[in-house]
Amino acid sequence: MGYNVAVSLSPDKVSDVVIQDPGTDVWLVDLEDEDKWSDFIVQLFEIATAPILLGEGNAPGMNSLQFQRWERKIYSKLKDIVGSPAPVCSDLEVLHESSVDSPAPVKATLVESHYEEGExxxxxxxxxxxxxxxxxxxxxxxxxxxxxPIAFVIAQHIDPGFQETLAKVWGRNSHFKFVEPLSGRRISHGQIMIAPLDQVMTVNQFSQVTLFEEPWEGPYxxxxxxxxxxxADHFGVQTGSILFSGMGNDGAIAAAKLREMGIEVWAQNSGSxxxxxxxxxxxxxxxxxxxGTPVELAHHLSGYIAEHYSESMAG
Structure with missing residues (x-):
């Protein structure tokens, strides 16, 4: 494909030094047993400085038609992340030097909340x-x-098998607790649910999870x-959406509906x-x-909650 493979190792052979190598532009993680290597994936997200591609599937035989399709898929994603393959190393160095630095983190707004756990x-x-x-x-x-005083539902495009690992990655240093989205279960402030891949999920006006026996609409x-x-249909202005890094345009259609209802729609800035x-x-x-950057989005949300969700904070 024109890209240089810097290292190809089994997870148990990958050291922290290798993970933090500044010469790595992207990590492509291909695992047959995600549960076995979940600690490795957590560590990778903790200390890697390069973007990470998860769950792209095992490469088929090189002489098969499936390999060509797999190669095109990988090439497209790598091109989106690091650009087209460079013919010489000096071009890669120029690419790194011209990358946009993230803005300096803004000071967080401290919020004193008195909601009861389980509410x-x-x-x-x-x-x-x-x-x-x-x-x-x-x-x-x-x-x-x-x-x-807020809960989240995360809709993350990912291959099956990685959701449990993602919960470990996301929850390791977060103040929020990840809970499984079971039908009828109430979601509480301070909790996060990851939307399942195989069936539609929402949370009704009583904070209860509703799972539908049907797949999600659209290609994602x-x-x-x-x-x-x-x-938005259930929570109105008590909900909002934040769109992070990703390919395609998922979220753009609903953004118009949310704004018509007076609901906030935020997005990660391009440079980050x-x-x-x-x-x-x-x-x-x-x-x-x-x-804003992910950090700026977090701090902005703290301020927004302090201004708009004062009743929830009062307990």
């Missing part, structure tokens, strides 16, 4: 992410101050557009994305009301 959530936001999203969502969650699973729209197609598509609709 049904009155404020539930959707976090939508795709390619490059896991790292961005992790950074966002870790930047949130404790005690916020879960559908961020559908998750946003369903949540591994792939900015998804948040850029939402911005192109004119419906995104705030853009």
């Amino acid at each position: 049904p959530a009155s404020n539930v936001w959707v976090l939508g992410a795709s390619l490059g999203g896991p790292a961005a969502v992790k950074e966002f969650l870790e930047a949130l101050v404790p005690g916020l 699973s879960p559908s961020i557009d559908q998750a946003m729209a369903l949540m 994305c591994a792939n900015s197609s998804m948040p850029d598509s939402a911005r192109a609709t004119g419906c995104v009301t705030f853009s």
